[in-house]
Amino acid sequence: MPEQLATGAPKASLFRMVMPSHICPYGLKSKNLLERAGYAVEDHHLKSREETDAFKRQHQVETTPQTFINGSRIGGHDELRRFLGKPVADPDATSYRPVVVLFALTALMAAAVSYAVAGTPFTVRALEWFISFSMVALALLKLQDVERFSTMFLNYDLLARQWVPYSYIYPYAEALAGLLMISGAFMWLSVPIALSIGTVGAVSVFKAVYIDRRELKCACVGGSSNVPLGFVSLTENLMMVAMAVWMLVSRVMFPVA
Structure with missing residues (x-):
């Protein structure tokens, strides 16, 4: 079960790039997904390229944003969608x-x-x-x-x-x-x-x-x-x-x- 806050809402930690010249759109999407799913989001901003690179080295990941629930890494935006039971578009799939x-x-x-x-x-x-x-x-x-x-x-x-x-x-x-x-x-x-x-x-x-x-x-x-x-x-x-x-x-x- 996800960790609960005093309010009863499950908690998630999100690490995303928020810089003066760039705000990661997938970070915003991930935050929105979590909030819509009822999670209280601990929103951690990675405010520089150096901070972002250090975070990726620490957690051995290649991309941000990254979501953590119950201390376990869920992953990036697509992995979060799968975790929440939402479809993930296949860029190579045929579509009308x-x-x-x-x-x-x-x-x-x-x-x-x-x-x-x-x-x-x-x-x-x-x-x-x-x-x-x-x-x-x-x-x-x-x-x-x-x-x-x-x-x-x-x-x-x-x-x-x-x-x-x-x-x-x-x-x-x-x-x-x-x-x-x-x-x-x-x-x-x-x-x-x-x-x-x-x-x-x-x-x-x-x-x-x-x-x-x-x-x-x-x-x-x-x-x-x-x-x-x-x-x-x-x-x-x-x-x-x-x-x-x-x-x-x-x-x-x-x-x-």
Whole structure:
């Protein structure tokens, strides 16, 4: 049983870096975890690099913060989470969370703009904006580190493998097509861009995943994601193709007055 204070609350000792130029964020998280779990925290500040290094040598640890309960070392932030029965994220685990969050927010953005313009979130234009906003948001993620994106993209895109500069052009082309489709301007430019990059992308993903059966990470949300290549990237490209065809039919071939 954890050591009890006079108040009845179990006690924990936390050693964390608190310096004029740096306050350890994991120390703050550990303190919060302990307090939420009902512990009275003896909060020990390591106020200099020398003090921190001496603490690590004394306890033969490589990192801080460190939590102690009943005189026993629990460990750092991740070990504390495990001790308290909380999940610890695996940085290498695949996850669809970034994509789900992105599409949820772009859908809400489209609904909000539709409501502001038409007084209702449920319009055809809202659906168009959802796809266009998604294209721009996905391009933005790719452009955060275009070098890493291009490296991952070259693993499966058929055109990029034949012409490497395309791996750098792709996110800019996606952003441009999305922006033009948001505005409804220059359909003669946005439609062929979206149609061409979407078609090549869909064929590339389908071949890599469903024909060659390769297990790859998707470059759709940037080069540092753990989203598996497959349904998400295929959906992204098919959305661009569908949007291009819709814009071609509704705005160019049969425009509504």
